[in-house]
Amino acid sequence: TGTSRPQRMLKAVQKNATKGDPQSVISAIDYYCRHKEWAMNVGDDKGLILDSVLMEVNPSTVLELGTYCGYSTVRIARLMSPGSKLITVEFNPAFAEVARQIIAYAGLQDKVTLVEGSSGDLIPKMKERFGIKYFDFVFLDHWKDSYAPDTKLLEDCGLLKKGTVLLADNVICPGAPEYLKYVRNSPRYESRYYKSNLEYTKAEDGLEKSVFLG
Numbered sequence: 089t090g091t092s093r094p095q096r097m098l099k100a101v102q103k104n105a106t107k108g109d110p111q112s113v114i115s116a117i118d119y120y121c122r123h124k125e126w127a128m129n130v131g132d133d134k135g136l137i138l139d140s141v142l143m144e145v146n147p148s149t150v151l152e153l154g155t156y157c158g159y160s161t162v163r164i165a166r167l168m169s170p171g172s173k174l175i176t177v178e179f180n181p182a183f184a185e186v187a188r189q190i191i192a193y194a195g196l197q198d199k200v201t202l203v204e205g206s207s208g209d210l211i212p213k214m215k216e217r218f219g220i221k222y223f224d225f226v227f228l229d230h231w232k233d234s235y236a237p238d239t240k241l242l243e244d245c246g247l248l249k250k251g252t253v254l255l256a257d258n259v260i261c262p263g264a265p266e267y268l269k270y271v272r273n274s275p276r277y278e279s280r281y282y283k284s285n286l287e288y289t290k291a292e293d294g295l296e297k298s299v300f301l302g
């Protein structure tokens with residue numbers, strides 16, 4: 089058996105990054121995944137778009153669906169203002185365990201609440217469990233078939249407000265056609281596609297930014 093890909097990624101962070109320095113954690117992961125072993129982090133190309141959309145919103149509350157190893161969690165939390173909160177949801181316990189360690193290595197554990205479980209189960213509990221009124225920013229990066237149902241669930245649970253920004257990864261590769269149809273045809277969203285590359289490859293992928301209009 090031996091180590092898993094996430095465990096090898098954690099080792100690369102512990103070896104090559106500086107504790108408490110989020111940028112060095114991001115660079116260590118990008119270097120490892122580009123030169124040693126591909127992994128499904130949002131990556132550096134799409135990461136720059138994520139950074140810029142995030143900075144534009146400057147959110148107080150963020151929901152991330154799909155933590156994986158915590159790469160985008162670190163990317164997002166490093167740019168968030170003091171007192172702001174990021175809740176990240178991960179279904180896979182092995183991924184969650186590695187993510188906790190990578191987030192802590194970056195020194196961002198105080199901004200981040202990592203919750204293990206299914207997004208469909210957890211979204212209706214956000215208000216009661218975490219005292220969240222609504223989210224200013226949502227990063228969808230878990231599973232393409234869950235993007236649309238989870239977006240509808242966020243609406244129904246009153247967790248979106250006028251101006252909330254949804255940013256979805258992988259709308260081209262692996263692809264989220266049902267989600268694109270939903271946000272692009274709904275009068276309740278203003279959507280735009282940011283063309284980029286699938287992480288660490290030359291293949292096309294992109295991010296869809298959708299502003300909830302209330």
Ligand SMILES: Cc1cc(C(=O)N2CCN(C)CC2)sc1-c1cc(O)c2nc[nH]c(=O)c2c1
Pocket residue numbers: 126128129130154229230231232257258261262286287289
């Ligand atoms: C697992 C996988 C394989 C992909 C691919 O086309 N490949 C060809 C090229 N080679 C190099 C890599 C593999 S793309 C992708 C993927 C990428 C994400 O960003 C994801 N984000 C969230 N949840 C996912 O399930 C998710 C899957």
Ligand SMILES: [Mg+2]
Pocket residue numbers: 128129130229257258
């Ligand atoms: Mg992704």
